[in-house]
Amino acid sequence: MEILHRHSSRLLPVLLRAKPDKTYPVYLPTRVPVSRPEFPIPGPYLTSRRTFSSSKVAKAGWLLGLGAKKEQNLPKIIKAGDPVLHEPAQEVDLKEIRSERIQKIIDDMIKALRMAPGVGIAAPQIGIPLKIIVLEDTKEYISYAPKEETRAQDRHPFDLLVILNPKLKRKSDRTAFWFEGCLSVDGYRALVERHLDVEVTGLDRDGQPIKVDASGWKARILQHECDHLDGTLYVDRMVPRTFRIVENLDLPLAEGCPKLGVCGTKPKGIEKVKESSL
Ligand SMILES: [Zn+2]
Numbered sequence: 001m002e003i004l005h006r007h008s009s010r011l012l013p014v015l016l017r018a019k020p021d022k023t024y025p026v027y028l029p030t031r032v033p034v035s036r037p038e039f040p041i042p043g044p045y046l047t048s049r050r051t052f053s054s055s056k057v058a059k060a061g062w063l064l065g066l067g068a069k070k071e072q073n074l075p076k077i078i079k080a081g082d083p084v085l086h087e088p089a090q091e092v093d094l095k096e097i098r099s100e101r102i103q104k105i106i107d108d109m110i111k112a113l114r115m116a117p118g119v120g121i122a123a124p125q126i127g128i129p130l131k132i133i134v135l136e137d138t139k140e141y142i143s144y145a146p147k148e149e150t151r152a153q154d155r156h157p158f159d160l161l162v163i164l165n166p167k168l169k170r171k172s173d174r175t176a177f178w179f180e181g182c183l184s185v186d187g188y189r190a191l192v193e194r195h196l197d198v199e200v201t202g203l204d205r206d207g208q209p210i211k212v213d214a215s216g217w218k219a220r221i222l223q224h225e226c227d228h229l230d231g232t233l234y235v236d237r238m239v240p241r242t243f244r245i246v247e248n249l250d251l252p253l254a255e256g257c258p259k260l261g262v263c264g265t266k267p268k269g270i271e272k273v274k275e276s277s278l
Contacts, residue, residue: 001120001224002181003141074115075108075126080185080233082127087231089122089129092164097207102130106162106205109134117141118183120221122228125184133225136160137218152261153178154196154216163210166202168226170195171213176262179242179249180224180234187246190238191258194220 078084096102105128113121113134119141123132139157142150150156153176174196179189198219200212214222224234235243241254253259 001221002116002118002183002186003144075112077112077116077121077183078125078127080182080235084124084127084129085184085228085231085233087129089124089131089229089231092130092132092203094203094207097164097203097205102132102164103205105130106132106134110160110162116183120225121183122225124228124231131165131229133163133166133222133229134161135163135218135221135225137221150217153220156216156218158218161212162205163200163202163212164205164207166200166222166226166229168222169199169201171197171199174262176220177239177258177260178220179260180220180238181246182224182234185233185235188235189244189246189249190235190240191242191253191260192224192234192238193258193263194223196262198222200226 092102105123105126108126109121109123109132112126113119113136119137120133120135122134123130136159137155137157142155142157145155172195175193176196177191177193180192181189196219197215198213200214200222202210204210212222227233227237239257242257244251
């Protein structure tokens with residue numbers, strides 16, 4: 001997943017400044033339905049059509065992907081359209097995990113992730129059709145985003161995580177809509193509904209079993225990266241009418257689109273949106 005780089009003039013990870021929608025009255029926080037609590041952001045962040053300005057969320061997100069730095073021997077990030085990104089990856093053979101080849105693939109993924117920079121990458125994104133994902137979120141990346149946003153997203157730093165042959169299970173029915181981007185679809189964002197609580201089991205780079213319980217933003221990253229291993233990109237799951245170029249992140253969501261944030265209880269309409277995004 002991409003994150004925004006603070007040195008990029010185009011994609012500064014500034015909080016999406018919510019522009020109050022002039023056409024619609026601004027809701028006061030007290031008017032937010034209890035059944036589907038939105039984020040407790042006062043004033044202009046709560047509008048009738050959107051809780052946060054979209055660019056704030058997307059820019060500060062995980063999916064920056066603007067790295068301008070280049071390093072020799074750095075694996076190239078494969079972009080959408082290459083079949084390797086649209087076909088299922090294969091399991092890594094247990095006997096091969098400690099081999100030089102697999103260890104080099106993992107090291108290459110870590111390098112590519114940090115150079116992008118991003119918070120998650122899957123092996124198909126460097127052209128390797130194997131089930132390997134690498135994730136990392138740092139205090140630094142998170143510091144580029146507004147605090148109220150990272151709080152709402154339940155986003156916290158975590159150490160580098162390498163998972164081979166991951167299997168993902170959702171652990172609750174809680175979901176949220178936030179903007180996502182992808183290193184393989186750089187320059188764009190869209191709203192994607194994701195589960196808020198997941199468990200991922202798999203193997204670490206030494207072949208030892210691991211289990212990761214994650215919620216919030218980390219759970220989103222895990223879902224995004226595991227999707228890559230099934231040949232699924234976020235654009236296959238997005239709410240189509242929220243798709244936009246990064247430069248348009250601050251523009252309001254179209255009428256009828258789900259609001260950003262956590263869905264406490266599934267309101268009517270979300271199922272409809274999901275259907276229409278299939
Ligand atoms: Zn991606």
